[in-house]
Amino acid sequence: SRQPLGNKQLAFQQQLLQMQQLQQQHLLNLQRQGLVSLPPGQGTVPLQTLPQAVCPSDLQQLWKEVTAAQPVEDSIKQEGLDLTTNTSNSTSFSAAKVSPPISHHPLPNGQSTMHTPRRDSSSHEETPGSHPLYGHGECKWPGCETLCEDLGQFVKHLNTEHALDDRSTAQCRVQMQVVQQLEIQLAKESERLQAMMAHLHMRPSEPKPFSQPLNLVSSATLSKSTSDTFPDGLPHPPTSATAPITPLRQGPSVISSSTLHNMGPIRRRNSEKFCTPISSELAQNHEFYKNADVRPPFTYASLIRQAILETPDRQLTLNEIYNWFTRMFAYFRRNTATWKNAVRHNLSLHKCFVRVENVKGAVWTVDEHEYQKRRPPKMTGSPTLVKNMISGLGYGALNASYQAALAESSFPLLNSPTMINTSSASGMLHVGHDDVSSTVEQVNSNGTSWGCFPPRSHPVHVKEEPAEAEDDSRPVSLMATTNQNVTIPDDRDLEEELPVEDLS
């Protein structure tokens, strides 16, 4: 709304040009396959000159031709792909520019992972005489759902209600962005999956790219996550109209498992429990959070801490913290009243945030000791805590302990001697609180500290309650003994909290 009118017009013109190009491309595709015969001249218009050569009325006609041709044109089902991939040569479609090359991983069921949600919306698409936007007797145009008795009525409805106008163009653009975002994340996650499988010595064709990643890390995780999934076993996007767009399986690296659950406090809590290394997470998915309206899976406290620690002098004014939030996360570019209040609330509430008066006014700093003390020590040796410790420390030397834990958790793929280095794993739990922190700092490759130390279960507690750790021999045995001797009472928990990121 703050955009100048000129910019809006320009943006709209650009959208229109995109639409024109897409339609023209689609027609060209049809023409190439001999399915549509364009009037002389139209089909020969060079793509680059199309925007100038085709006026809106022509496009309207083209649009009608396209929709009219679809019932007899099965290949129209590729339209979703055309819209998103074939436009890579379009100068205005950004997906191809910002996303890595998208690999089409075949699924066991023969489907390609490279498709749009719209194509999944209805099985009617598979039948001749169907339309991608028509299924179950209703219009599948986003937000429409108008009931149409038959395809003819639908086509009529499509041409009247969804003609090439401002509204349809805008809706199409929104859909483009949705697809674009999903594809970007899909590409990321696909690459990650390949790397994970390669790391785990799995045959790339073995796992199901869509259903396996979670299982790969934790089949038991699904005991929780399935409660948030649909009967088909696949997490579905939130249906709430107010919920921000959530990547399906293409979420950011570490939150990928937790993000799949849902939005809001649950996810945040889960992610916090996962002890996601926030700086690592942000480094890897900076662009994602920056552009996608996805709530970051971190607590306010951890985010504030991260914001402060990212600065050279490790202090920020409140307004600078605000700016960091809005700069780093698209999500925080809205709902300002809510999260700003929450930020202030957290700053005041947590003793780990110290207000300091200086020449700039009041700035906020982080008391690391207090931050890591936030939760009462609970080092009872529970597998959960061990897992959190492992997952919170990232890779490096701790990878061995992580792998050992994995090996212990009835994880057959990792029960390979080559995967386990118990020697380096031993003694990990003897690292003291500060030592852990320093280790983390060293391990972290991007030079910043981990932003997530969920106080409830952070490794910091190891030193603070040595007696408890000794009382409960589970973590000690976990690290100090061979995997044959280790028993993990709750391997469901263990698997559940193993971050995907650590495997990659």
Next chain:
DNA sequence: TCAAGGATAAACAGAA
């Protein structure tokens, strides 16, 4: 069931 942590909302006060 309970305690703890986190998110959210809101009221309030002081300063600019």
Next chain:
DNA sequence: TTTCTGTTTATCCTTG
């Protein structure tokens, strides 16, 4: 007076 900043309280939810 308005806005920003900071504090405090209350409530709800999730988790262990």
